[in-house]
Amino acid sequence: MAQLPENLLRRAAEARAKAEGIPVEEALAEMKGEAPPAGADAAAPSAGAPAPVAASGGPVRDLDAESSKFGVPRPLLDRGMRARARKDGTAVPAMAGAAVAASPAAGKAAPAAPAAPGGPPPAAGPPPGVRTQRLLTVVKAGAIQGTTKEPQDKVNVWPHLLAIEFVALLAMLALLTLMSAFIDAPLLEFANFNQQPNPSKAPWYFLGLQELLAYFDPQVAGVLLPTFGMIALMFIPYVDRNPSVRPSDRKLAFSIFTVFFMAASILTIFGSFFRGPGFNFVFPWRDGIFFDDLKTLLE
């Protein structure tokens, strides 16, 4: 059995003693696998008794003793033993004491060998109506997960965080409703395959890319750059090995990201507002805005 801390063992022994009505010392000794203290009346066969040797020379088990020692019901022990023997292809171990009377070969239908007269009495279970509990295992702190967390300043999600979230949600809903009340979504003329509007623009979040098309070969602007961009984004955490999150330690990362962020924003704004018919350059204040997403607002 695993090494149990003394206090846990003691507590378990007390509980067991209470359930079985035996002195605490005896339960404790039994759990430790020691001989019961002198004078204690042995209700169950002592675990310290020497194991009898079977005539065959094979392993010998005294199920009654084990049953009371480990607190596992005897039929279960017996079943487990047979199952293991079957799995390993070995003979069922001989039984100590009276249990030997049950021949292993004939024992397939007899889960618990009847106690022969004169043998030790079957392990006394708890009195009827009493439920006992066993301590299966004790996981020592730190065995699975380190628990060296420093105490943190924490607050309850309810009401503090949920209140903030609720306000944010209402604010967003208000913004969206107001916007929708005053600006209608555009619905232009019916789709016409024979009449391409000039200019034809992609949805605005792709206009940065469309803007790039004005400078580069379509293979580069339309495919290579976005694909590369997405892959580069995904790899950021694996490329950036700097463990610090302090802005002052991350000047390079900040600069690179900011450059790309600004570039994407500028290209998108440029494609949206500074491109007119033929996707040629226009000044929005002089030549008008060619951005149909906001057509209803601009009219």
Next chain:
Amino acid sequence: MADGNGKGGVLTAVKGMGTHLRNSQVWNSIFRPGSPARADSTDSPRNRAYVVMNNVLYHLHPVKVKRHGLKVSYVLCLGGLSFFLFIILTVTGIFLMFYYRPTSPAAYFDLQALATDVAFGQLVRNMHRWGAHLMVITVFLHMTRVFYHGAYKPPREFNWVVGIILLLLTLLLSFTGYLLPWDQLALWAVTVGSNMGAYAPVFGEQVSFILVGGVQITADTLLRFYVLHVLFLPFVIVIFMAVHFWRVRKDGGISGPL
């Protein structure tokens, strides 16, 4: 009646009914212990914990968060708002589905009718459209704030990757929805957009062919984009969102302060 007792009596009666309702088995079966909606609820640290723990909310939030996580200036609520917009889009989108047929020319005229024949039809359509634009913006800004906080650093690397997938899915949702009004704006914006994809080396043309359902956009594309937009992509994005939220919690909650 004239002495004013009538009003008080009605109030008391309503109050009594309220108390009765809040003590009923039905009520208590809906609101689990700790919920402020229960009549027996008191404000205690234990009940504050139960509000979250005894509730479906526990799937999204822990009982407690680090104090700095409360600062609106830290997360700017951007992730949460992206999610909220997604929910609004789902609700308004379902409304639109009652009035929209993904065929040519019905699609276009259904949207026209929506503006004139359906109560709040135009408003809901507006909310769906502006909400979609806003969501692209909030998701993008959310990514930016995560970057500047270094919140993608271990152990959160993978959640960043999940995030990029969410960004892609958000763009795809928006793009597939763009075609559905079946007007000139929809047709040609999507044409320009999908032409870009067709330049991709090796599989570009095949991918574009599958997405569009042919060498160029036709009425069949409408149905294809519709199914992607209302069924396939929402389904996939919900799965990735679940993973995303789960990882936020398993990775130790919101990242630390700078």
